[in-house]
Amino acid sequence: MSLPYFSVVYHTIMLNFIDKVLCQFESCFSRKASFRWFVTITIGFMLRSDKLGVTSVIRDLALSPDCYLSMIHFFRASSWSLDAIRRRWFCVVDGSFPLYKEGNFHILVGDGVKQSKEGRRMPGVKKLFQESENSAKPDYIHGHMFGGLGILAGNPGNWACIPLSIRLHDGLQAAHSWKGASVSHASHVLKMIGDAYRAAQTFGDCILLLDRYFLTVPALGAEAVPGITFCSGRNKRGPEHPGRHLPGAGTAFHHPSVQLSFPN
Secondary structure: OOHHHOOHHHHHHHHHHHHHHHHOOHHHOOOHHHHHHHHHHHHHHHHOOOOOOHHHHHHHOOOOOOHHHHHHHHOOOOOOOHHHHHHHHHHHHHHHOOEOEEOOEEEEEEEEEEEEOOOOOOOOOEEEEOOOOOOOOOOEEEEEEEEEEEEEEEEOOEEEEEEEEEEEEEOOHHHHHOOOOOOOOOOHHHHHHHHHHHHHHHHOOEEEEOOHHHOOHHHHOOOOOOOOEEEEOOOOOOOOOOOOOOOOOOOEEEOOOEEEEOOO
């Protein structure tokens, strides 16, 4: 629903909340100009009417076309780091939303999505296998592999999933040779577990819910994340995909700050 359908009172409350949240990121930037561009781009992403990147932000905020190069430069600036912004967002979520708890555990929800792309030379695009029972879908596509992580807020009668992070988890192997690159060699499964572990450093003890795609021996092994041990498991087995080794369904394992569970 667009803004005109709400009363002025709700507009004011919403804008004040957005202002309060964005101001908490100011300390993540070493330059005022970078922080102002961060606010501008964030508001632009919230209001844009299409998906044409920076062009959409400039168009929907009615900015001067001369802002295009400055906005592009923002994403390459050394005055901020993505890790600092991610950690601050975790703190904002922890202090601003009524997070749901199961016992003493927050509930993290993780999943991956494969987005088909027409371009074959786009960064991060690779050939991907689709695990689907829908015969109408092709077995392989060219696209991006994203991993998303969220945390549950509200109560059992009115749940909401607050997004914590979403990033490319596969297709970045070519970036390993780039100067100054910090691309991990870990698989999509281990990156998802790593994202949850970093979130748990802010939120405390957490349960991470994943589907059976992530139920693999490398994910459950002690070598995946230091300190992880098996908690429980059953012997029932589901269908296996080529190159994937599945332990028992219903398996769970725990880390001192993250407990991972895989529903049947």
